[in-house]
Amino acid sequence: MVFGHELNLTKKDVGGAGLTSSGDPLPQDTLQTCLASGAVLLGAVGGPAFDNVPKDLRPERGLLRLRRELGAFANLRPAICFSSLEDCSPLRPEVVRGADILIVRELLGGIYFGEPRTTEGAAGSRVAIDTMRYGEAEIERIARVAFELAQSRRRLVTSVDKANVLDCSRLWRDVVTRVAREYPTVQLRHIYVDSAAMALVSHPTDFDVLLTENMFGDILSDQAGAIVGSIGMLGSASIGGPVALYEPVHGSAPDIAGKGVANPLGAILSVAMMLRYSFHLEAEAECVEAAVASVLDAGHRTRDLAKRGQAAIGTVEMGRHIVGALKENCALAR
Numbered sequence: 259m260v261f262g263h264e265l266n267l268t269k270k271d272v273g274g275a276g277l278t279s280s281g282d283p284l285p286q287d288t289l290q291t292c293l294a295s296g297a298v299l300l301g302a303v304g305g306p307a308f309d310n311v312p313k314d315l316r317p318e319r320g321l322l323r324l325r326r327e328l329g330a331f332a333n334l335r336p337a338i339c340f341s342s343l344e345d346c347s348p349l350r351p352e353v354v355r356g357a358d359i360l361i362v363r364e365l366l367g368g369i370y371f372g373e374p375r376t377t378e379g380a381a382g383s384r385v386a387i388d389t390m391r392y393g394e395a396e397i398e399r400i401a402r403v404a405f406e407l408a409q410s411r412r413r414l415v416t417s418v419d420k421a422n423v424l425d426c427s428r429l430w431r432d433v434v435t436r437v438a439r440e441y442p443t444v445q446l447r448h449i450y451v452d453s454a455a456m457a458l459v460s461h462p463t464d465f466d467v468l469l470t471e472n473m474f475g476d477i478l479s480d481q482a483g484a485i486v487g488s489i490g491m492l493g494s495a496s497i498g499g500p501v502a503l504y505e506p507v508h509g510s511a512p513d514i515a516g517k518g519v520a521n522p523l524g525a526i527l528s529v530a531m532m533l534r535y536s537f538h539l540e541a542e543a544e545c546v547e548a549a550v551a552s553v554l555d556a557g558h559r560t561r562d563l564a565k566r567g568q569a570a571i572g573t574v575e576m577g578r579h580i581v582g583a584l585k586e587n588c589a590l591a592r
C-alpha cells in the first residue's frame with residue numbers, strides 16, 4: 259500500500275444480481291449498506307436475461323432508485339483524451355488532441371423520473387407516455403455545481419438544451435442564465451442539443467464544462483466516450499447527497515461479460531474520483547490518474563483500445579499494470 263490508507267470494502271448485489279439473489283434490483287440490505295457507507299462503487303447493471311422482466315423490476319430501475327435514494331443529483335463525467343490514445347479516437351488526432359470535457363449531467367429529474375409514465379390501450383392501439391419535468395430548484399442546484407467546477411477549470415460552461423422546442427429547456431435556459439450572474443468569471447454559452455452533438459465531434463476542444471439535463475447527458479456522454487477513444491475509459495461521480503456513487507460510464511457489455519477482456523480503466527478512474535470527492539484525498543486521486551496515463555504511455559491496451567495488429571491484454575493484467583505504476587510512481591508523492 260503506497261499511502262497507507264485502509265479501505266473497508268463490502269460487496270452487495272444490485273441490478274440483475276439483486277434480482278437473481280432476492281427478487282429485487284435494489285435489495286433493502288444493499289440500500290441500507292450503501293446509505294451507511296462512505297461511498298459507493300457500482301459496476302454496471304442489466305443484460306439480455308432481464309430484458310423481459312416487468313419494468314419496475316428491471317436492473318436499470320435498481321440503479322435509478324439507488325441514485326434517488328442517495329440524493330445523487332449531479333453526475334460528473336470527465337471525458338479526457340489521454341495523449342497516448344489520440345489515435346484510438348475515430349476522429350483525426352488533431353481534432354481530438356487536448357480534449358478535456360467535464361459533462362455535468364442532472365441525474366434525478368427530467369424524463370427519467372417524471373410522472374405520469376404509462377402504456378395504455380389495447381394491443382395494436384397502445385399509447386405510451388413519459389413525462390419530462392423540471393423544477394427551478396432542480397435546475398438551479400445542478401447549474402451551481404457546473405459553475406463551481408468551471409471556476410477551477412477553463413471557466414467556460416456550455417449549457418445544452420432544446421429550448422427551441424421544449425418548455426423544460428426554456429425554463430432550464432432561464433434558470434441557468436440567472437445562476438450564471440453569480441459567477442462573473444465564468445463564461446456561459448447556450449447550445450441546442452442537436453448542435454452540441456455536432457460540435458462535440460467537429461470541435462471537441464471547444465468544450466470545458468458541458469452542463470445538461472438527464473437524458474441529453476446520457477446520450478452525449480456515450481458520444482464523448484467514443485470521441486476520446488473508448489467509453490471504457492470514462493469514470494463518473496454522482497454527487498450531491500450524503501453518500502456519493504461512483505460508476506464507470508459504460509454498461510454491462512453483455513457481449514464480452516465474463517471473458518476477462520473488459521477495460522477496467524473506467525472503473526479505476528471512478529475510484530480516483532471517489533478518492534477526490536468523497537475522501538478528499540486529492541494527491542492520491544492524482545496518483546491513480548497518473549498511473550493510468552503512464553500505463554497507457556507504456557503501450558498497454560485492452561481490446562477496446564488496441565488497433566489492428568496490436569496486442570491486447572485482459573482486465574486483470576491491466577489492473578496489475580496500474581497497481582505496478584502506482585507503487586512505482588507514487589511512492590515519491592507521499
Ligand code: IPM
Pocket residue numbers: 303304318321322476507509
Ligand atoms: C448511464 C446508463 C444508465 C442511465 C442506465 C443503465 C439506466 O446508461 O449511466 O449512462 O441511463 O443513466
Ligand code: MG
Pocket residue numbers: 476477480507
Ligand atoms: Mg448511458
